[in-house]
Amino acid sequence: MKKVELLVPAGDLERLKIAILYGADAVFCGGKQFSLRAKANNFSLDDLKEAVIFANKHHAKVHVTVNIVPIDNDFAKLDEYLLALDNIGVHAIIVSSVYIMKRAQELNCHFEIHVSTQQSITNNLAISFLKQNLNINRVVLARELNINEIIDIKNKSSVAIETFIHGGMCSSYSGRCGLSNSMVDRDANKGGCAHSCRWVYNLYNDNKLVSNQKCIIASCDLNSVEYLPLLLKNHIDSFKIEGRMKSAHYIATVVSAYRHLIDEYYHNKELKHNVIKYYQKEIQKAENRITYSGFYNPKIKNEALLKDLNVENPTQTFIGLVIKSNDKNNYVTIEVKNNFSKNIILECFMPSGKCITTKILDMIDENDDQLEVARHPKQIIKIKIKYKLPVYTILRKKKEL
Amino acid sequence: MEIVVKINNYDDVKQFNNADAYLLSNKFVSFRYSFSFSLNQIKKITKESHLNEKKVYILINKIFTNDHLIKLEAYIQNLISIGVDGFYFCDFAVFVIAKKYNFSDKCYFYHETFLRNTYDILTYQEMGINNIICSKDMHIDDINNLPIKNKEQYGIMVFGYVSLYESKRKIISNFIKQNNLDKNLVNSTNLSIKEETRNQHYKILQQNGITSIFDNNIWCYLDYSQQLAKHINIFIFDCLFLNSEYVSKVIDLFKKSLNEKISMNELLKLDNSLSFTEGFLTKRVGIEK
Numbered sequence: 184m185k186k187v188e189l190l191v192p193a194g195d196l197e198r199l200k201i202a203i204l205y206g207a208d209a210v211f212c213g214g215k216q217f218s219l220r221a222k223a224n225n226f227s228l229d230d231l232k233e234a235v236i237f238a239n240k241h242h243a244k245v246h247v248t249v250n251i252v253p254i255d256n257d258f259a260k261l262d263e264y265l266l267a268l269d270n271i272g273v274h275a276i277i278v279s280s281v282y283i284m285k286r287a288q289e290l291n292c293h294f295e296i297h298v299s300t301q302q303s304i305t306n307n308l309a310i311s312f313l314k315q316n317l318n319i320n321r322v323v324l325a326r327e328l329n330i331n332e333i334i335d336i337k338n339k340s341s342v343a344i345e346t347f348i349h350g351g352m353c354s355s356y357s358g359r360c361g362l363s364n365s366m367v368d369r370d371a372n373k374g375g376c377a378h379s380c381r382w383v384y385n386l387y388n389d390n391k392l393v394s395n396q397k398c399i400i401a402s403c404d405l406n407s408v409e410y411l412p413l414l415l416k417n418h419i420d421s422f423k424i425e426g427r428m429k430s431a432h433y434i435a436t437v438v439s440a441y442r443h444l445i446d447e448y449y450h451n452k453e454l455k456h457n458v459i460k461y462y463q464k465e466i467q468k469a470e471n472r473i474t475y476s477g478f479y480n481p482k483i484k485n486e487a488l489l490k491d492l493n494v495e496n497p498t499q500t501f502i503g504l505v506i507k508s509n510d511k512n513n514y515v516t517i518e519v520k521n522n523f524s525k526n527i528i529l530e531c532f533m534p535s536g537k538c539i540t541t542k543i544l545d546m547i548d549e550n551d552d553q554l555e556v557a558r559h560p561k562q563i564i565k566i567k568i569k570y571k572l573p574v575y576t577i578l579r580k581k582k583e584l
Numbered sequence: 585m586e587i588v589v590k591i592n593n594y595d596d597v598k599q600f601n602n603a604d605a606y607l608l609s610n611k612f613v614s615f616r617y618s619f620s621f622s623l624n625q626i627k628k629i630t631k632e633s634h635l636n637e638k639k640v641y642i643l644i645n646k647i648f649t650n651d652h653l654i655k656l657e658a659y660i661q662n663l664i665s666i667g668v669d670g671f672y673f674c675d676f677a678v679f680v681i682a683k684k685y686n687f688s689d690k691c692y693f694y695h696e697t698f699l700r701n702t703y704d705i706l707t708y709q710e711m712g713i714n715n716i717i718c719s720k721d722m723h724i725d726d727i728n729n730l731p732i733k734n735k736e737q738y739g740i741m742v743f744g745y746v747s748l749y750e751s752k753r754k755i756i757s758n759f760i761k762q763n764n765l766d767k768n769l770v771n772s773t774n775l776s777i778k779e780e781t782r783n784q785h786y787k788i789l790q791q792n793g794i795t796s797i798f799d800n801n802i803w804c805y806l807d808y809s810q811q812l813a814k815h816i817n818i819f820i821f822d823c824l825f826l827n828s829e830y831v832s833k834v835i836d837l838f839k840k841s842l843n844e845k846i847s848m849n850e851l852l853k854l855d856n857s858l859s860f861t862e863g864f865l866t867k868r869v870g871i872e873k
Contacts, residue, residue: 252697252698252700252701253701253703253704254700254701254723254726254868255701255702255703255725255726255729257701258701258703279698280698280701280703280704281704281707281708281711282701282703282704282706282707285707285710302698303647305647305648305649305675306647306648306649306650306652306653306675306677307650307653308653308676308677308680308681309675309676309677309680311680312676312677312679312680312711313676316711316712317711325647327752328649332649332650332651335650335651336650339650354749354751354753355749355750355751356647356750356751356752358697358698359696359697359749359750360748360749360750361697361720361721361748361749362748362749362797364721364748364864364869365748365799366779366782368867368869368870369869369870369871370721370869370870370871372697372721373870373871374871375869375870375871379779380749382779382780383779383780384777384778384779384780385777385778385780386756386759386775386776386777386788387775387776387777387778387785388769388772388774388775388776389772389774390774390776390785393759393763393765393769393775394759394763394765396759396762396763398755398759398777399755399758399759400749400751400753400755400777400795400797402753478752
């Protein structure tokens with residue numbers, strides 16, 4: 184049976200590697216040109232080359248977002264860029280511009296063409312139209328569809344179907360929002376979205392304040408774990424997690440949870456309630472926004488789709504990333520992410536999904552001076568523990584409430 | 585030049601004798617309108633309009649899921665049999681259905697953000713979508729790149745409140761429910777939102793399950809009408825939130841402006857309480873402010 188692809192965002196090379204090691208079948212990332220999420224550390228061509236080599240080594244794929252809605256001047260170096268991506272061997276590009284789709288075909292590029300969710304595709308006639316005219320390989324469906332509509336499209340589709348399963352959601356139909364353009368002169372369709380939907384608004388009628396309460400227009404983040412069995416049963420081709428701006432901790436935690444859920448389903452042909460519950464809890468360790476199953480629920484109560492502003496509630500804090508495994512004295516080299524003291528109970532979350540809690544036996548800086556507290560993010564230090572930790576192990580501690 | 589006006593009600597047909605075509609809405613296929621015209625009303629308006637050598641277009645700006653496609657096809661068949669002159673659409677499904685009934689030449693692609701460069705516009709034309717309404721954020725420099733030989737097939741909205749945001753989330757209903765407010769508030773056309781650090785009020789409208797937020801100023805391309813007319817043959821006027829009589833006078837000014845320079849002061853004389861912007865016609869926005 185063909186297994187669903189777990190497609191994961193990668194904001195930079197480090198997160199790309201973490202995504203793959205923690206269970207992604209494919210990653211998507213943006214290049215320096217033609218990509219939304221301008222604030223992500225988008226990949227240079229050299230980075231993309233390294234990404235493809237790493238992905239190939241781990242039997243994973245690299246999809247590159249070429250998803251801006253361009254203006255005329257943007258096209259000047261398009262051919263050069265598409266050929267460079269092809270030469271590097273990326274596996275797919277994610278596109279909203281029909282000219283870019285057409286041009287990739289004309290240049291005989293070998294990568295697949297995936298239609299971005301910005302096209303807001305919600306029916307099979309639209310898919311057939313794009314397939315017939317542009318020979319596309321895959322459509323990333325609009326995020327406004329419910330579970331029944333997604334399944335119906337999959338059953339009738341001649342191309343692969345990708346659906347979002349987790350992460351941030353545009354409150355507007357994707358690609359159709361100009362709030363940022365108008366309010367702060369930043370072009371959302373070229374990667375400049377200022378997230379104006381997350382600002383604080385009040386509602387007025389005839390220019391009179393209706394209520395002192397804030398009027399929420401931002402969306403909850405998506406978490407579709409409860410719909411996973413149905414999506415898997417109906418052979419959706421790819422599950423996409425959103426969040427190129429998210430931390431390595433978030434990526435590792437969420438990817439690992441979905442990896443285990445998917446594998447469990449293929450192994451047992453079902454997902455038991457307690458398994459779902461367990462991984463929901465795992466995801467909460469890194470989740471920094473309120474989540475909901477979004478439009479997946481055909482009977483959704485609308486108010487649940489709108490979120491309070493910038494609520495953060497992860498149950499664990501990401502404190503460090505292992506960059507060198509244990510030396511002969513059992514010292515592990517780590518990059519500090521958030522401050523922590525030596526006397527914490529440490530949770531070590533490994534790429535295999537295995538999680539252990541332990542004490543730090545000793546902590547030293549690069550000059551081998553003793554440390555009681557690691558205060559500086561990005562500082563390289565060593566900690567001594569009794570377990571062997573592989574590179575890219577996530578170190579975290581329970582959040583103090 | 586074809587002057588198309590999105591009308592507010594049945595009586596507007598008489599009001600807009602200076603237009604060449606009317607753009608009508610219906611709640612099954614449209615959102616962001618002042619009035620939903622029934623099929624019978626569309627039929628009657630089409631008949632009257634054709635007698636007066638005016639055209640009737642239907643705004644089909646909703647996007648559709650599979651379970652609506654059968655009804656959509658039946659509706660489109662009805663519209664074609666009534667004799668309407670075309671559709672303004674943004675879902676490819678509408679184009680595919682229209683093509684089945686040999687009506688694709690009368691379809692106008694009206695995607696408000698994706699049609700802002702000549703490369704994509706020409707590609708859509710190669711794909712058979714011949715008539716294109718340029719996106720609200722297409723810059724004048726890029727419009728100047730549109731091939732003049734295709735001029736008859738290009739349109740642009742030149743006057744009206746422009747929507748900046750479309751969401752399937754019922755933002756007003758949500759607010760009413762959360763705060764135990766009067767449910768009728770959702771029907772108000774005078775609602776606006778204001779961001780706490782800014783002075784501007786942005787009109788907000790929830791209609792047919794879709795919430796739209798509009799720019800705080802009316803978009804007006806009066807100063808550029810002659811330049812636009814070199815590459816574009818369809819000027820669209822939207823009456824939403826505006827008085828029809830007023831918009832009719834604005835159309836007269838625009839028509840006049842095609843032959844002589846008309847200053848914005850002339851427009852302000854019609855109603856000096858309104859404020860205007862050229863939107864993104866002459867302003868490039870980037871990634872950083």
